[in-house]
């Protein structure tokens with residue numbers, strides 16, 4: 399049970415790049431990082447517009463001298479301070495992640511970076527090597543993975559409740575961009591511009607979320623080859639897609655399907671994962687994250703609820719309130735952020751054993767997301783052919 403006691407030995411002095419006034423995800427980072435006292439916000443370069451960033455930083459309670467005009471100035475100035483930041487989160491548009499993450503690691507900082515980690519697998523692997531060389535943690539905010547019933551699903555699959563795994567059915571298919579809303583909305587506009595978004599829109603922006611959940615639930619599942627088709631139903635978005643369908647074959651013989659879509663008119667998030675085994679299936683849906691559906695062939699379906707004593711201990715560990723009270727995405731993100739902090743402390747102690755036991759989306763998950771997108775785009779741009787996963 400999490401109840402407000404510090405989960406880390408000492409709150410980590412923390413900085414934020416991006417996530418400025420009016421941004422979509424800045425507040426989620428701040429609330430998740432600060433929630434359990436694992437981090438304390440000491441410095442920031444919050445905005446592409448330095449003045450707006452400076453004034454917003456002060457509204458957040460930062461001292462004026464630690465509201466920086468840009469991230470490079472912040473890393474340099476903070477490195478000179480005895481009380482300088484030890485970690486930084488990056489919540490800027492995708493095109494900046496690689497350079498900011500690299501600069502942060504070179505400045506000796508632990509990092510929490512938004513997804514997609516960067517544009518190419520080569521860049522992602524460079525960040526992986528750098529983080530290993532520097533013995534620094536890079537967390538990636540696949541925030542939904544902090545929902546506790548994902549841990550329950552992982553345990554049930556591992557102990558064989560579903561039988562042999564045959565099919566993994568995934569989707570993140572919202573309807574918010576069914577029309578060209580980007581004409582009036584800058585936060586959508588950069589998402590459909592390859593200069594800022596990278597080689598994909600929905601594959602990287604939302605498809606990577608259920609992909610990571612599948613990696614948590616099914617850690618042994620490795621993709622062998624995949625086939626992807628992508629479309630731009632709002633024509634001005636081409637070459638970036640607003641819909642993509644990916645079929646995967648895994649080394650185990652199981653198959654997977656992942657639908658990434660921003661034009662699913664009428665749908666809210668519609669992020670789901672269904673794992674189908676030879677005996678039973680489970681299904682988790684992010685719009686009802688406190689419930690896990692468990693269907694055994696030939697028996698009535700069961701709904702497993704968060705917080706109940708019949709769950710595995712790993713699915714109860716991060717309870718913040720008793721069963722029956724809904725927990726949500728802010729709680730899930732907080733669960734990830736405290737684990738990022740624990741991992742950073744363990745890395746600083748050079749405690750490889752502790753590090754191995756802390757589950758969080760790290761740099762490997764970031765690399766895998768980028769690799770998956772790259773393979774999907776390679777397949778789609780050849781007309782939707784099977785490509786070996788590499």
Ligand SMILES: NC(=O)c1ccc[n+]([C@@H]2O[C@H](COP(=O)([O-])OP(=O)(O)OC[C@H]3O[C@@H](n4cnc5c(N)ncnc54)[C@H](O)[C@@H]3O)[C@@H](O)[C@H]2O)c1
Nearest residue numbers: 416417418421422423444445446489490491492512539585
């Ligand atoms: N993990 C999730 O569930 C999730 C959800 C939403 C967005 N995201 C990711 O978060 C990132 C930001 O998305 P958003 O929707 O908040 O974007 P946004 O356009 O709403 O906000 C971006 C913010 O970054 C600032 N910024 C841009 N360039 C900067 C720079 N060089 N230095 C400092 N600040 C800079 C902008 O001024 C703005 O405040 C993207 O990579 C996106 O994919 C992740």
